[in-house]
Amino acid sequence: MKCVVCKSSDIQMKMVEEEVRSGRDIVLIPIEVLVCQNCGERYYDRKTMRKFEEIKIRLKEHDLEVEEVGKVLRVHAA
Numbered sequence: 001m002k003c004v005v006c007k008s009s010d011i012q013m014k015m016v017e018e019e020v021r022s023g024r025d026i027v028l029i030p031i032e033v034l035v036c037q038n039c040g041e042r043y044y045d046r047k048t049m050r051k052f053e054e055i056k057i058r059l060k061e062h063d064l065e066v067e068e069v070g071k072v073l074r075v076h077a078a
């Protein structure tokens with residue numbers, strides 16, 4: 001497999017934190033995905049996408065234990 005962005009073939013499974021929006025919150029999901037070691041592009045397979053959808057649904061139903069790790073901030077119009 002080659003990276004579609006930089007053509008590097010150095011792509012490995014890595015533990016990353018993926019950001020998912022849930023209402024006005026942003027939730028970090030630790031998940032293992034394929035990452036290009038050269039440019040950082042992430043590749044998701046169907047299983048991973050399904051997992052995200054499942055987590056989004058469970059977040060909506062407050063069926064997942066989460067902890068607050070920071071705040072979501074916004075600047076006023078620049």
Ligand SMILES: [Zn+2]
Nearest residue numbers: 003006036039
């Ligand atoms: Zn790349």
